[in-house]
Amino acid sequence: MPRRSPAPAASRPLVAATPMAFVKAIVHAMEQRGLSPTAALEAAQIAPSDVEREDRRITALQMEWLSAAAMQALDxxxxxxxxxxxxxxxxxxxxxxxxxxxxxxxxxxxxxxxxxxxxxxxxxxxxxxxxxxxxxxxxxxxxxxxxxxxxxxxxxxxxxxxxxxxxxxxxxxxxxxxxxxxxxxxxxxxxxxxxxxxxxxxxxxxxxxxxxxxxxxxxxxxxxxxxxxxxxxxxxxxxxxRPYRRDRLLVQRVRQVLSNQPQDAHNADDLAALLHISARTLHRQLKEEGATLQALKDEVRRERAMSLLQRTTKPIKQIAEAAGFQNEKSFIRAFRGWTGLAPGEWRERG
Incomplete structure (x- = not known):
């Protein structure tokens, strides 16, 4: 994509994470075409002596400056x-x-x-x-x-x-x-x-x-x-x-993880790790979408538990585990909150 004039450095956090190897690649490309990389390196505030230093990193903003200068020079x-x-x-x-x-x-x-x-x-x-x-x-x-x-x-x-x-x-x-x-x-x-x-x-x-x-x-x-x-x-x-924070499918993805990996998602930290985000981001984005983690957990667990109670003869303890509960007591307590009945009673009435 075309890169035009960059914004002031103060407008973005300066985190040096871009490998110097990518700078070296741009320098190599320019030299292959018979062009000096000096002006491009200066525009990006990169010392020529640093180009061979594998331990050095540059910021995303420096990479933007360097890419823009090199693209214009090379067309x-x-x-x-x-x-x-x-x-x-x-x-x-x-x-x-x-x-x-x-x-x-x-x-x-x-x-x-x-x-x-x-x-x-x-x-x-x-x-x-x-x-x-x-x-x-x-x-x-x-x-x-x-x-x-x-x-x-x-x-x-x-x-x-x-x-x-x-x-x-x-x-x-x-x-x-x-x-x-x-x-x-x-x-x-x-x-x-x-x-x-x-x-x-x-x-x-x-x-x-x-x-x-x-x-x-x-x-x-x-x-x-x-x-x-x-x-x-x-x-x-x-x-x-990728400065995007909002994930338009986060609620669906949370439901999927809770359904497919109930034993690996007991808490927000575990679930967030599976989704490759922080627990704080998880809670914030769910709130933006009008949902909460606890409500989604209750929804998925309830659907799974009711399905197993209706379609199988598994003992209550096994159903509690399959629905993602750590023990039978917490499952029975939650099920009473959903239906007003114990799981066994609900199964008999079904």
Whole structure:
């Protein structure tokens, strides 16, 4: 996506989490094209001597400055990844072409298809299998060409997947938590940075390059319009850091975890960990959606308990455990609160 003039540094928290390896990849791309990276590094306030320091990190804002300067110098939004440069505005065209889609699934498939018109070096596809959706990147030519090297390859794969994920979040105005990310290369020295780059576990040395998420997000309607698109394209890089806090499917996801993993979600901390968010964020977002964790737990437990009481002859103790209660007494007490009857009495009357 095109990156334009950045906002003042004071407008965003300066957390240095971006690996210096990505800076090195940009420098390499510029030098490959016979361009000096000095001005771009200066624009990003990066000392040239730091580029070879694997232990150094830069902030997202510095990465924005560096990318913008390098893209303008190269006239390539691909930053040297592909055999053919992507002129300024290429990724903006992809975003605009997806804006009229009725749902996120259609928008992402359109974006992936149109990306193939920009370059044949990689192809992207949206694949759905059961409850899981994957965006798969397939490599047909090494990023940066034969001389591109591993830094450009890693930088390309990470950037393209973060780009499409960030755009997806922006299109539906919702956080889309990842179930995981996979890359075919070995874990780099800065592998710890992937905890910031991608939520969910990251697997290295995998058979494919992909990100995974709950397929239900594909059915969400597009929330943005042309005016919002014009504004976003003035500074598109920040959407890659996914500043979205609201999750439009959080209530559904909580219900699913409580139903499928009742023994692993006894409290807010355990449940939040399974959802890859903090307990505080969990409570706040549920409140924004007019729900509470306790009400959802009661709803799911009640439905499961009543179903087991009606359809099976399991003892009350086993039903209590299957419904997510830590003991039979707490289950009986909760069931009386729901129905006014003990579980055994309710079963006999049913």
């Amino acid at each position: 390539d939004e691909g930053l040297g990844w592909f055999n053919r440069p992507l002129p300024w505005g290429s990724y903006g065209l992809l975003a605009r072409a997806s804006l009229s889609a009725p749902t996120l699934g259609v928008a992402l498939k359109r974006w992936c298809r149109h990306h193939g018109l920009l370059t044949r070096d990689i192809t992207l596809a949206v694949v759905t299998q059961g409850d899981e959706a994957r965006i798969i990147l397939t490599e047909h030519r090494p990023p940066g060409g034969p001389d591109g090297g591993d830094p450009l390859r890693e930088f390309c794969f990470v950037s393209v997947l973060r780009n499409i994920h960030g755009l997806a979040c922006w299109l539906v105005d919702s956080r889309i938590p990842l179930l995981g990310a996979s890359f075919p290369f070995a874990a780099p020295p800065h592998a710890d940075a992937y905890r910031v780059l991608f939520d969910g576990p990251t697997r290295f040395g995998a058979d494919e390059t992909s990100i995974r998420f709950d397929a239900r997000y594909l059915a969400l309607p597009i929330k943005r319009d042309e005016a919002a698109m014009n504004q976003m394209l003035q500074r598109a890089l920040p959407i890659q850091v």
